[in-house]
Amino acid sequence: MKITVRYFANMRDRMGRAEESVALTDGGVTVEELWAKVSPNAPLPTNVLIAVNMEYTDAAHPLKDGDEVAFFPPVTGG
């Protein structure tokens, strides 16, 4: 299955990219497992926020083909 991964603000700076497409072979992969694939050397930062298809969720969220996953720091709008 194919997942679009997006990074915003300091997470984009840290990853050195804004977006990537990740191919995963098996179903039932969680956000945490996706993170281990895109960032093999650094654990998921504790204060990072996660959205799947633009809804907030957590690292245990199971992914399906075509999902868009975003990693970003605490929001500071308004």
Next chain:
Amino acid sequence: MKVIVQEQAFDPYKETSAYEREHVPVGKHGAVVTFVGTMRDFNDGHDVTTMYLEHYPNMTERHIEQVCQEALDKWDVDDALVLHRYGEMTIGDPIVLVAVWSAHRAHAFDACRYIINYLKERAPFWKRESTQAGEQRWVEHNTEDPGVNSQGAKQRSA
């Protein structure tokens, strides 16, 4: 209810009256409460010169709409308008407008406060400030509004 996220600068007072003229029926509301958030020249002890506001297109609109809908469900509100900017801005620029129309002021005040507080908590925007010293820094958290959880005025820490 209308939510607009745009790059272009706006005049919150003109937008409020234009929206009211076009969308809000005359004689039904007895209160209009507006909140306008503007850009300061200081933050966290830094002198700030310009700011870039990044956002997650579509997710921002979706979450502001959800917050507005919650406010409409919770209080007796006739209509609500939210405008939020992204991109480059300078000192004094309006960043966000929340306008709420209601038959009575208590509902308008409460709904307006709810929308701005939860927008700040949930809408995916990130501020990057440029300081007078020429540095760029991501703002790591919104400053606590000293009055946010209190009914009393002037509970400022310093």
